[in-house]
Each structure stands twice: as structure tokens, then as C-alpha cells.
Amino acid sequence: MITIKDLGFAYGEKPVLKNITMNLQEGRIYGLLGENGVGKTTLLTLLCGLKKPMAGSIETDGHKPFDRDPSFLSDQYYLSDEVAAINLKAIDYAETFGKFWDGFDMNKFTEVMEVLENDPQQKMNHMSFGQLKKTYIAFALACNTKYLFMDEPTNGLDIPSKAQFRKAVTKYTREDSVILISTHQVRDLENIIDPIIILDRQDVLLNATLEEISEKLYFDYTTDKVDGALYSEMIPGGNIQVSLNNSGTESKVNIEALFNTVHQHKELIKGIFNK
Amino acid sequence: MEFNSNKSIYLQICDAICEQILSCELIPDERIPSVREYGAEIGVNPNTIMRSYEKLTADGIIYNKRGIGYFICPEAHKTVLEAQRKEFMENEVPAIRRRMELLGLDASIFGV
Numbered sequence: 001m002i003t004i005k006d007l008g009f010a011y012g013e014k015p016v017l018k019n020i021t022m023n024l025q026e027g028r029i030y031g032l033l034g035e036n037g038v039g040k041t042t043l044l045t046l047l048c049g050l051k052k053p054m055a056g057s058i059e060t061d062g063h064k065p066f067d068r069d070p071s072f073l074s075d076q077y078y079l080s081d082e083v084a085a086i087n088l089k090a091i092d093y094a095e096t097f098g099k100f101w102d103g104f105d106m107n108k109f110t111e112v113m114e115v116l117e118n119d120p121q122q123k124m125n126h127m128s129f130g131q132l133k134k135t136y137i138a139f140a141l142a143c144n145t146k147y148l149f150m151d152e153p154t155n156g157l158d159i160p161s162k163a164q165f166r167k168a169v170t171k172y173t174r175e176d177s178v179i180l181i182s183t184h185q186v187r188d189l190e191n192i193i194d195p196i197i198i199l200d201r202q203d204v205l206l207n208a209t210l211e212e213i214s215e216k217l218y219f220d221y222t223t224d225k226v227d228g229a230l231y232s233e234m235i236p237g238g239n240i241q242v243s244l245n246n247s248g249t250e251s252k253v254n255i256e257a258l259f260n261t262v263h264q265h266k267e268l269i270k271g272i273f274n275k
Numbered sequence: 276m277e278f279n280s281n282k283s284i285y286l287q288i289c290d291a292i293c294e295q296i297l298s299c300e301l302i303p304d305e306r307i308p309s310v311r312e313y314g315a316e317i318g319v320n321p322n323t324i325m326r327s328y329e330k331l332t333a334d335g336i337i338y339n340k341r342g343i344g345y346f347i348c349p350e351a352h353k354t355v356l357e358a359q360r361k362e363f364m365e366n367e368v369p370a371i372r373r374r375m376e377l378l379g380l381d382a383s384i385f386g387v
Binding site: 027028029163166167168170171175191192193194209210211214219220221222250251252253 | 281282283284286287311314315316317318319320321322323326
């Protein structure tokens with residue numbers, strides 16, 4: 001488990017994260033959402049020990065990430081949004097750098113490369129951005145770590161790879177893993193990310209499972225106008241309307257509509273979910 | 276797997292399994308994929324599949340053999356059939372009736 005308590009971070013005079021408190025549990029694939037510049041990447045780099053908290057603390061199974069204890073580092077992987085085009089064949093990169101992770105599995109690397117239709121014999125600096133990204137995704141999954149942090153992993157992926165990525169995230173990760181994926185492409189990761197964390201400027205607006213969300217909010221997809229809807233958006237064939245769930249009926253959570261609802265009713269939403 | 280727009284995903288997964296039981300694609304005591312296998316197959320979070328399996332277990336449609344997996348109950352076909360007939364009579368028939376009235380149609384369209 002990762003325990004984040006009163007976490008704060010600033011770039012010079014500019015505060016980014018303030019008083020962030022939350023727990024990340026095993027066996028979950030968290031989706032980290034938030035507008036540009038709210039500190040998603042900063043949070044990920046703090047969690048993996050690339051940055052040092054300026055206030056508060058992060059504790060991962062008793063380790064402070066910034067201590068960078070090798071045994072801790074070997075059980076986590078951070079896939080950055082920007083990936084390096086190294087002058088090596090993908091397979092050689094995996095063989096050389098996989099050694100840093102105790103659980104690294106070469107067969108898994110080649111299997112995921114194949115699933116994503118990527119050639120492991122190709123040199124990484126000759127790859128397109130998408131191919132390079134797929135190589136790093138295969139590498140990240142092959143590390144078999146308990147903690148996996150991914151920053152916008154579906155950026156640059158072609159259409160078939162997005163579906164393969166959704167399947168691979170379930171198939172090739174450990175059952176006890178804590179996975180945190182930051183994304184703006186919520187449709188790419190729909191049905192995969194659960195719980196949903198919505199980060200705002202210096203605040204966590206929401207950290208809830210889809211089950212909790214559908215208990216408290218109702219997503220209506222009809223042409224009828226819902227009285228007292230918190231959010232309404234026209235879509236082809238009707239409206240998505242989000243209202244408080246008074247009937248107890250569960251509906252399908254639409255993450256984009258959820259995000260917009262939460263942003264328009266910050267205090268109300270925090271109030272409902274913190275009960 | 277294609278999901279429709281408004282029903283909770285875990286319920287849609289239950290429906291898909293019930294459909295397969297009705298069409299006898301899944302037969303009594305047949306093992307169904309594990310939570311993680313099924314999640315990977317259809318690209319859905321394993322916790323969602325777990326909820327579907329919990330509901331199907333509570334409804335007496337599948338059962339869990341500890342450490343081995345989930346299996347179709349011997350009486351599953353009958354259970355699903357009864358539940359879906361009830362659901363059809365209570366929800367779909369009135370909706371069809373309303374629609375027929377609106378369109379000025381009577382039972383003769385069924386050719387019986």
C-alpha cells in the first residue's frame with residue numbers, strides 16, 4: 001500500500017501539490033485524471049522517488065521512495081510520457097536494462113512486443129514514436145513490479161494497440177500490484193481504470209471506485225430532461241445527464257461526464273464522497 | 276465485447292454470461308474463465324469482473340470451488356430462464372405494448 005499524507009511540492013515559488021492525502025491499495029488500477037498543470041506527472045515522479053516531498057510524506061510498504069533503497073526500486077517501474085530513442089535494438093535494450101529489476105521476464109517482453117505488433121529486432125532510434133512507446137510498455141510490464149506508474153501510456157499508440165494495451169494491463173501484471181495511470185485519454189482506458197482519482201489545483205477532488213461512484217451518482221443517457229441534473233451534455237441521440245443517485249439503480253459511469261461534473265461541483269462532490 | 280451505453284458494465288457482463296447459459300454455450304459444471312483471464316480477454320478491470328461473479332454467485336447461477344475457479348451451477352439454465360422470463364414480462368412486454376399502441380398496431384402482427 002502507498003500512504004500519502006499532507007504531501008506538498010512546489011517548483012520555486014509556484015506551489016503544485018498541497019495537502020495531498022490518499023491511500024493507494026493493492027490489486028487496483030488507478031486512473032489519475034486532472035487538467036493540464038495540476039501536477040499529475042509531479043505526483044508520479046514523487047511516488048517513484050525522482051523528487052523529494054517538500055512537505056508531508058509518502059510511504060510505500062514502509063519505504064520512503066526518495067531514499068531510493070535498491071530493493072524498493074527493483075519492485076517499481078515508472079513509465080514516463082517522454083521516452084528515449086536509444087541506439088540499441090529493443091531486444092538488446094531489454095536484455096541490458098532488465099537486469100535492474102529482479103522480476104524481469106524476457107519471455108514476457110517478447111510476448112508483449114508480439115501482441116503489440118512491434119519488432120524486437122528493430123533499433124529504438126529508428127522507431128516511430130508509437131513503436132518506441134510500445135517498446136517501453138512491453139519493458140514496463142516485463143519488469144513484473146508490484147508498483148507500476150505510467151504517465152499517459154496510450155499517447156501515440158495506434159488504434160489496435162490501444163485495445164491490446166487494455167488487455168495487457170490486466171494480463172501481464174501481478175495480482176497484488178498497485179498500478180497508477182495518468183491520462184487525458186479516458187476513452188482509451190475506459191473499463192480498465194478503477195478507482196478514479198481526480199486531481200485539481202492543490203487538491204484531490206475525488207478518489208473513489210466505480211462502484212462507489214455509481215452508488216452516489218446516476219448517469220442517464222436519454223432524451224428526457226432530468227430534473228436537478230448536476231451536469232448535462234448533448235450527445236448524438238440524446239443527452240448524458242449526471243445527477244445524484246436517489247433510486248439506488250446503478251448506471252454505467254461515463255468518465256468524461258464524471259470529470260466535468262466533478263469540476264463544476266467541487267465542494268458538493270467532495271462532500272458526498274467524504275461522508 | 277461491445278457494451279451498451281447506460282447499463283453498469285458489471286451487469287452487462289452478467290447478462291453476457293446468462294445469454295451463453297440460455298443458448299447452452301455454457302453448460303452445467305463447466306468452468307468459466309478466472310476473473311483475471313476474463314478481464315484480459317475483454318479488456319475490463321478484474322475488480323469489475325469480480326463484482327459480476329459475486330452477483331452471479333449470489334443469484335445461484337455460478338459457484339466457486341475454492342482455489343479451482345468458478346463453474347456453472349447445475350440449475351443455472353432454469354434459474355436464468357425464469358429470471359429473464361419474469362424480467363421480459365414485467366419490463367419488455369409493457370414497453371412493446373405501449374409502442375404498439377402508439378403505432379396503431381395489434382397482436383395480428385405476430386401472425387398468431
